[in-house]
Amino acid sequence: MFNAILLNRKEDGSTAAQLTQLDDAQLPADGDVTVAIDYSTINYKDGLAITGKAPVVRKWPMVPGIDGAGQVLESSHPDWKPGDAFILNGWGVGETHMGCLAQRARLKGDWLIRRPQGMSSRTAMAIGTAGYTAMLSALALREQGVEPGDGEILVTGASGGVGSVAIAILSGWGYQVVASTGKLDEADYLKALGAAEVIDRATLSAPGKPLQKERWAGVVDSVGSHTLVNAIAQVRYGGVATACGLAQGLDFPASVAPFILRGVRLIGIDSVMAPAAKRIAAWQRLASDLDPAKLDAITSEITLGDALARAPEILAGKVRGRLVVNVNA
Structure with a gap:
């Protein structure tokens, strides 16, 4: 079992969001890489999904979280093996495919890029x-x-x-x-x-x-x-x-x-479906050009439970900078 935020659609069409426990059998079957998430984050789109303020989620139930970083646990994809460090951004994750505001996820290997050398999972999600x-x-x-x-x-x-x-x-x-x-x-x-x-x-x-x-x-x-x-x-x-x-x-x-x-x-500027080459180039520049001290200054760390309360705040413009979610805290 692992912790996750789960979204369900109520009879009146509104969204019910709760912190709960899932097991691997509830992960999507159409993924070829199972991963352990170290950190995720809350973006504007995640705020919309969690609050139900816009029809972001198109498949129910849903784990939100369009970003994730961690390590591969199991893989049938030729480019990924257990222990590999990855970053995931977009590709409809958290919308049509269960996302990364959870301790585990099952994703498609083609969606992942390798985390730049020397960049931690937390730093990757501070960027997000x-x-x-x-x-x-x-x-x-x-x-x-x-x-x-x-x-x-x-x-x-x-x-x-x-x-x-x-x-x-x-x-x-x-x-x-x-x-x-x-x-x-x-x-x-x-x-x-x-x-x-x-x-x-x-x-x-x-x-x-x-x-x-x-x-x-x-x-x-x-x-x-x-x-x-x-x-x-x-x-x-x-x-x-x-x-x-x-x-x-x-x-x-x-x-x-x-x-x-x-x-x-x-x-x-589209980040959701950008091709791998563009993603890799952007992340390499982030690793080399973004001042770590400035990144730290704009970053706050929260837990999965905190994410439910902070989602409305990001929509209201009350969040400064970036919220990093430690899914294991």
Whole structure:
């Protein structure tokens, strides 16, 4: 038997979440690698699943947890053997396939990547999908030709997981980062991560003009809706915005003006189904480029039981940085 968070759908359509015990017979049959989870984490999507605030879960019952890190116990997959250290992000885990907010999971070997040498399971989950997405976003800016000398980079949702790691990465690469947040009392925290300036998210979150004063060479956005639209309206000629989240909303009430009059580029960032080569490259850069002290500063450790209470907080924007779940505590 092992501990796990289990989600069930009640008759009224709401979600019941509980900490319980499962056995291996209850793990999915369509996996070829059984793993011991050391650490997991709570991302925004996990918060939605646990609370039932959005239809994230599409198969019941479900163990949430889109991220996991630990060791392989059993494998019929040719690339994995017992004792191998792995990281799992996405692939519908915690949505259509039982996830990693548990002490054990059965996964598909094709979904796993090897944990970089010297990186612990805890560090991997302190980074998690949020940090991995932040790295994909930062690399996309580089790939699109945005250089540190080109001008300021706006990071929205700055005190959240994606935003916090993006600030640390980009400032470490020499970019001048401006952090947008609704928590102005977190300014010292954001500046310690590397933000050169902190602005109120209210300046971006309401409907605005299609074209506004040019400021940003690049944008890392995890908020969506009017915030992303206003950020794009302020991107400088030929600049780049990346979009990876929907904390404000899934809508995009925008104009084509920035794209056809300023040559602005909008790059979508997907972490869930990203190919293995892109994942491995991102994790190697995280292992080499992310300042461990800055990662520690944004990380809090909780237990599986704590995760149930913290899930609503992450949706309400009350969580700073990253929550690492020690599933064995």
